[in-house]
Amino acid sequence: MVHRRSVSALASLVLAGTLAACGSGTSDTSEDATPDGPVDLRMTVWTADEGHLGLFQEIADAYVADHPDEVSSVTFETIPFEDYTTTLTTQLAGGNTPDLAWVFESNAPEFVSSGALAEIGGTLEATDGYEYEDLLGSALDLWSNDDGLxxxxxxxxxxxxxxxxxxxxxxxxxxxxxxxxxxEWTYDSARDISAATVEDLGGAGLVVRDFDYTAWSNLASVWGAWGAQPWSADGTTCEFDSPEMVDALSWFHDAVYTQGAIPGPGTAADFFSGDTTMTITQISRASALDGSFEWDIVPLPTGPAGQPGVIGQAGIGVLANGENPGAAANFLAHFTNPENASQLSQYFPPPRTSLLTTESLAEGNPAFDERQLEIVVEAIDGAATKPSHVNYAQVDTATRSALDALWTETGDAAAVATEVCAAIDPLLQD
Amino acid sequence: MTSVPTLPARRRTMRWRDRDALYGYLFSAPAVLGSLAFVIAPLIAVVWYSLHEWNVLANTFTFIGGENYTRMLTDAALHDSLWASLWFSLGVLVLNMTLALALAVLLNQHLPGTTLFRVLFFSPVVVSLVAWTIVWGFLLQADNGVNAFLAALGVTGPNWLRGSVTAMIAVVVVQVFKNVGLNMVLFLAALQGVPEDIGEAARLDGAGAWRRFTSITLPMISPTMLLVGILTLVGSLETFALIDVLTDGGPGTSTTVLVFYLYRQAFEFNQFGYASAIAVLLFVIVLALTLLQWQTRKKWVFHES
Amino acid sequence: MSPDQLTKPPTAQPSPGARRPVGRHSPRPRRGKRPPRAEHLGRAALVFLMVLLAVPFVFPTWWMASSSLKTTSEILRIPPTVWAESPTLAPYRDVFTLQPFAQQYMNSLYIAVAVTIGTIAVAALAGYAFARIRFPGANALFVIVLIGMLVPSEVTIVPLFRMVNTLGLIDTHWPLIVIPVLGAPSVLATFIMRQFFITFPGELEEAGRMDGLTRFGIFARIAFPLARSAVAAVAIFTFLKSWNLYLEPIVYLSSKENFTLPQALTQYVDAYGGPIWNVQLAATTLTVIPVLIVFVIAQRQFIQGLANTGLKG
Structure with missing residues (x-):
């Protein structure tokens, strides 16, 4: 009897499996925005930091207490950084869509244009006391299209x-x-100082952190100073073969192979271990400094075209196919209102003009002094974002493959740039 | 189990047989039904997905028939990844089997410290893959680790992870060092099952050590070699995390093996339909290679009876 | 291949106690006419060869353990330092304060034990049936089961996730226990058990039958108890696989209290996703050392177990 029962249990599992497996990808049904009772919200994040999560939960609990009819709980679900996109995508594919999700900037155009995210600008603007106009326009560009934010x-x-x-x-x-x-703080002077320190002391000179000769978009901080960009603003034309970009790439190549100012590929130099002279990275990395050497920050060096500055962004979106997009958007409006944005600014430089001050940043960045924080604030204003594209993942892979030819002693920037364009032009126009 | 003399006994045997078949089904039911639910059904689902264009972000799921399969014919990146898979799997299979057998033979010589070495060679099997690849990332740099060692010997080592051929060699070797311990233990177990008196007899007949190894030991352990070969090949075709961390499929597309390409299509490019078609291709390849190894076993696998 | 193939003479089956002597204390038969001196040299050379070969196997593990006592800047230093300059146990304390690590350790442990026991039950029953019982369609059913050995987990993760989600079992340990026991990961175990039972002496079964035992009685009282060595091999394989499972926990689990170890290891990161190296490596060391110790203690049993399964042919 036991056998028979377990067999039928298994048979129903098979059935459930087949049903689940064969159900179409569009099985999610969007509930309308005003469900009957309070709902549970879930936000996927990639931070595992206790401080971050504690603050998030505090903000969320206050919201739940104020809106017991709308939301009964908010859960922050940490997915490891490395596996974030895989896991989020599996959840979407499996019909277990979160209500809100952190989104990488490189994925932004794809998320915005695909319809995966719900429009939230309207909700934010309509929320009392939100001060929507305080948001920095240049920061919102990447996350908007003609229809909204x-x-x-x-x-x-x-x-x-x-x-x-x-x-x-x-x-x-x-x-x-x-x-x-x-x-006189230019890329050439940075290169010369780096080369001289390497000659004297060994170790490494200038390191573009996280570039590693694979994550090429991190070079944006370099080519920006030459006035170059990888593709046109509308994303349809490759501009790797522009004279500005070829000059910038040549400069970088020579700094690696001729002057020895930048460690070549296959060398793991890390600024925070103390044997690297300087590194281009985001301020958030200051947490890795352990006081074993004296350090400072300066703005990015200038080049032939000055220095527009570069920021790295991350966004929070409401998933259009989540169960409660309405409630989720309302919560997001609370989560990022002026008061809470000020709290969050101790960890994340906010897109609010009024909060981009040295005082509000000081609390979360104790490693920096006043002068250094001023540099940070100035660097955010008017800065560009790293390259992004609707078809980013494929363009990224193709670009990296083609650029690999440049990272050898004899690599020729002009020839490689032509190859890169040949590889990505069809993808850009897709 | 045959020839039972008396009639009543035979009748009893017949009934026992009938009931025996029922036990056969009952005993195998958990495995068979589990396989149907958690292997076959998902596989059917994957075949079904592969007939669709499915973009998870845009939430589109459109039937397009065999289009994903015809796309494979012209997808140059897919063809690159098939070659990469071929070289990777071939390299892992040959190196892993050879090294595992060599280590097993060494450990079977009753040398001093054998127990210790057995543990040392096995230890990478239980070390986390993350830690393993991080360390090898350090060791394979242009002018440190392995190359610093080579430089001490007066040899200029290549920039391992940046050349297409050397990167392939590197991922093969790192993969083999990680897993060879398991195969080594399997071979060691097989070697210890080879009766010593046969080798001793051959030795008295004047057969040299190498001759005894190739004509007695190898045939005796060939069934193990078959199984180890199949497991290693299937394992190599499934290798993903190691390549992800060490080379990210590069330089160029030189180490983008099939599973890595599949992963990229599904989770980076959000093309679940096409990725499913590649999954079907991967399954067919694994199946074909396994059947091939199994079919040719009669030629080289020795049976005692 | 039919179940009767590969059948060996039953006498070839050593009892679990009778093991071949291993190690330096074993009496070694004198061989050949070569002078002992030359042979000693040759053997010394072989030992030296093993020492050399051991370096690439040992260094990464050593690096992992010693780095867990270093500061971050020392871990990243090139060339790597062999000994920690000023070793500290602080990372080991942080392992437990940053996450419910003890709870996660328990999760991994109980899941691995449950999977191991479940797999042994399923695999022993099925392996026995496929090896010893003649029933119509047995070969076809065996082939169905074997397919599982050929499916990489990346291939079926999406449909499996949909299934688990439909059943409402996301963020529970059920998918991590039930799917490995019944699905693809247990197939190798079934195969090993079948190979073992094929070599099982039929006389013992016949005797059990004469004593009036049912099939289940024969299995439970005679066959299974004698399969200890094969079970040991299956147990070690299965435990290691479950202990190291990575993709599935990340996809199925979402709350820290439910995490398993490989997943927990990825959570020792600073506020911006950068790994806290020394704490991460300390946690990794804590997950590796017990398994290594168990292997050191059980290795002889393990290798004997494998030697006695059908794996050797």
């Missing part, structure tokens, strides 16, 4: 240059902060 860029972290002042002093070079004060 699809995600709130809660983190706007500028790229700056971290400098190991010990190494520079030891090699008898001029400190970048002095050069910056004198208006």
């Amino acid at each position: 699809y995600a709130y860029p809660f983190s706007n972290s500028p790229f700056v240059m971290f400098v190991n002042t010990d190494r520079i002093a030891e090699a008898g070079q001029t400190q970048p902060s002095e050069l910056h004060a004198g208006g």
Whole structure:
């Protein structure tokens, strides 16, 4: 009897499996925005930091207490950074759509244009006391299209240059902060200082952090100073073969292979271990500094076209196919209102003009002094975002493959740039 | 189990047989039904997905028939990944089997410290893949780790992870070092099952050590080699995390093996339909190779009876 | 291949106690006419060869363990330091304060034990049936089961996720226990058990039958108890596989209290996703060492177990 019962249980499992498996991809039904009772909301995030999650939960609990009829609970679900997109996509494919999700900036155009996210600009604007006009227009660009705003860029972290002042002093070079004060802080001077320190002390010179000769979009902080961009603003034409980009890539190539200022591919140099002279990275990385050497930050060096600055962003969106997009958008409006944005700003530089001050950033960035925070605030204003595209994942892969030819002793920027365009032009127009 | 003499006994045997068949079904039911639910049904679902254009983000799921399969014919990146898979799997299969057998033979010599070495060679099997790949990432840099060691010997090592051929060699070797311990233990177990008196007899007949190894030991352990070969091949075709961490499929597309390409299509490009078609292709390849190894076993696998 | 193929003489089956001597204390038969001196040299060379070969196997594990005592900047230093300069146990304390690590350890442990026991039950029954019982369609059913050995988990993760979601079992341990026991991961175990039972002496079964035992009685009282060695091999394989499972927990589980170890290891990151190296490596070391110790203790049993299964042919 036991056998028979377990067999029938298994048979129903098979059936359930087949039904679930053969159900179509569109089985999610969007509930209308005003469900009967209070709902449970779920937001996927990639931070596992206790401080972040504690603050999120605090904000959420206050909201639940104020709106018991609308929301009964908010859960913040941490997915490991490395596996974030895989897991989120599996949840979407499996019909287990979260109500809100953090979105990488490189995925932004794809998420915005695909219809995966719900429009939230209307809800934010209509919320009492939200002060929508306080939001920084340049920060919203990436997350908007003609129909409105699809995600709130809660983190706007500028790229700056971290400098190991010990190494520079030891090699008898001029400190970048002095050069910056004198208006002479250029990529060429950064390269020369780096090359000199390497010659004197060994180790590594200038490291574009996380580039590693694969994540090429991190070079945006370099080519911006040459006035170059990888493709046209509308995303349809490759501009890798523009003279500006070819010059920028040539400069980088020579700094690696001729001057030895930048460690070549296959060398894991890490600024935070103390044997690297300077590194371009986001301010959030300051948490990795452990006081084993003296350091400073300066703005990105300028190049032939000045320095527009670059920020890395992350957004929060409401999933259109979630069960409660209405309630989720209302919660997002609360989560990012002026008061809460001010709280969040201790961890994430907010897109609010009124909060981009040294005082509001000081609390969450104790490693920085007043002067350094000013550099941070200035770096956010007017900065560009890293490259992004509707078809980003494919363009990224194709670009990386084609660019690999440049990272050899004899690599020729002009020839490789032509190859990159040949590889990505069809994808850009897709 | 045959020839039972008396008539009543035979009748009893017949009834026992009938009931026996029922036990056969009952005993195998959990495995068979589990397989239907958690292997066959999902596979059918994947075939079904592969006939669709399915973009998870845009939430589109459109029937397009065999289009995903015809697309494979002209997808140059897919063809690259098939070659990469071929080289990777071939490299892993040959190196893993050879090294595992060599280590097993060494450990079977009753040398001092054998127990210790057995643990050392096996230890990477239980080390987390993440830690393993991080360390090898350090060791395979242009001018450190392995190359620093080579430089001490007066050899200039290549920039392992940045050349297409050396990157392939590197991922093969790192994969083999991680898993060879398991195969080594299997081979060691097989070697210990080879009766010593046969080798001793051959030795007295004047057969050399190599001759004894190739004509006695190898045939005796060939069934193990078959199984280990199949498991290693299937395992190599499923390798993903290691490549993801060490080379991310590069440089160029040189280490983008099929599973990695499948993953990329599904989870990076959001093309679940096409990824499902690649999954079907992967399954067919694994099935074909396994059947091939199994079919050719009669030629080289030795049976005692 | 029919179940009768590969049948060996029953006498070839050693009892679990009778093991071949292993290690340096074993009496080694004198061989050949070569002078002992040359042979000693040759053997010393072989030992030296093993020492050399061991380096690439040992160094990464050593690096992992020693780095867990270092500061982050020292971990990233090139070339790597062999000993920690000023070792500290602080990372080990952080392992437990940053996450409910003990709870996660228990999760991994009980899931792995449940999967191991379940797999042994399913695989032993099925392996026995496919090896010893003649019933119509047995070969076809065996082939159906074997297909599971050929399916990479990436291939079926999406349909399986949909199934688990439909059944409402997301963020529970059920999919991590039930699917490995009944699905693809247990197939290798079934195969090993079948290979073992094929070599099982038929006389013992016949004797059990004469004593009036049912099939189940023969299995439970005679066959299974004698399969200890094969069960040991299956247990170790299965436990390791479950212990190291990575993709599935990440996809199925969402709350920290439910996490398993490989997943928990990814959570030792700073506020911006950068790994806290020393804590992560300390946690990794804590997950590796017990398994290694168990292997050291059980290795002889393990290898004997494998030697006695059908795996050797």
